[in-house]
Amino acid sequence: MPELSRRGFLGTAGITAAGVALVAVPGVAAVAPELSGVFDDAAAPTTAELASVGPLVVHVRDAAAGELSVLSGETEVVIHDPGFVARIVSAAGGHVR
């Protein structure tokens, strides 16, 4: 999993927590490594690093499963974080379909 995507995601999401695990996902593992758990505040990128982050898309592909994918550059990372997904759904007014 390229560090840039993960750090970009963390910076964009503003998530704080500890412990990140890389999990193999059958069928998508080859192109989309999966992250689950909670995130380490120390991993948050600096302002200078954020300035170098290119466009980044977060796709909530299965809200019920707390699953989202982060698309950046030519990579995709699948993340399981039910709490964060719930906040995104809430921010979207609960109208995510």
Next chain:
Amino acid sequence: MSSHREAPEISQDPVADSTDTYAFVSPDNPSTVTLITNYVPLQDPAGGPNFFEFGDDVSYRINVDNNGDGVADVVYEFRFTTTLRDPDTFLYNTGVVTDLDDTTWNRPQFYSLTRTTSAGTVTLDSRLSCPPCNVGPRSMPDYPDLSGQAIHHVDHRRVRVFAGQRLDGFYVDLGSVFDLADLRPFQNLHLLHTAAAAGVDGLKSYNVHTIAIQVPISELTVDGSVPTDPTKANAVIGVWASASRQKALVRNAGGVNTATGPWVQVSRLGNPLVNEALIPIAKKDLWNSAGPAGDSAFNQYVIHPELAGLLPVLYPGVFPKLAAYGAPRADLQAILHTGIPNGIIGGFQNYTGPTQADMLRLNVAIPPSSSPSIMGILGGDLAGFPNGRRVFDDVFTIELRAIAGATIPLVDPSFTPDGAVSVVTDGVTPPGNVRYRSRFPYLDTPKSGYSVMPAA
């Protein structure tokens, strides 16, 4: 059509829509193989002021498998970049264009070319020029010379490459075949019959965008050799083209979009007419997104082709033996999915093993024919389709006759094809050599917008 607009999703994305793929031992340079793939189908030559071009956001690939597993071992990737010289005009060209560097060509396109093998990726060139589209004689008074400037030599002149507009080399009677599989020369025999008529070439005035590359045979074979024995497995390569887009596209205000994420395949093409005429419509998009290695999932549509059942219905009494033949079509499976083994056709094989994979299979030890037949192997010419595919091969008629039963005797000698099989055709043949070139890139100069008269 061969693969023009052949699937619902890709029909909405012409820039990434592959129309035909070709692979043949170069007739004028037989130590090389020429690989060609076309995109952007059915270009009306007058379609300006924003004339046709490759997609800057598309990854175009020509894939070569040399060990029979349906997975690419050699990949040539083409990535395009379009620039704008004068943003304050609506014109494609602001004057006469005689040189690719002329500033009067307002929207030049360039491309990078990489070659990927198990050893890694090598950039063969990072800025190669495309030619402009053929606008007309005032804008481009010597288009053959202008487009000829876009034939580049790279990799220490071992590789020739061209990317730009060409006249579509495929020919077929579009208007009739999509009208309930009508074949004008035989429409007097059709279920809904009218008087027989001559075929009409529905593509003769349309252009495409061509990617052509000519590489040494030794760059493609599994052992780096130049095989001379056509019976050996190392003489056969599998070829297909693919196009991919990035997974996410965000449409921003102002028309500048953001593409991001991994590349997702949206189009592929090996054998002509497979996704077009064999794969059912609900599976066509899936087929385009998949690789050849998984084509066993589609084998049922190859060994039980829908068209073989339709022909006896649409042409009552013309194909009784085909109608009575109920066995799985092992002949079509061999031609399209595994290659033809040794011992079936004298002096020829293009078998790649048991993996079912839709690829053009080219036996590079078969030399170019000095008197080629547009009917390829059916015409006794071992250098033609389905031994790879040349630009002039009549793949529609070859596959039509094969599906109608012409090739069943290859695997079932007890079967005698219906009498009509040896003559059935859409009645369209290329007009001599005027549609092709004898040299790279083999496809002819595109029609100009000025020269083409709209059909009645």
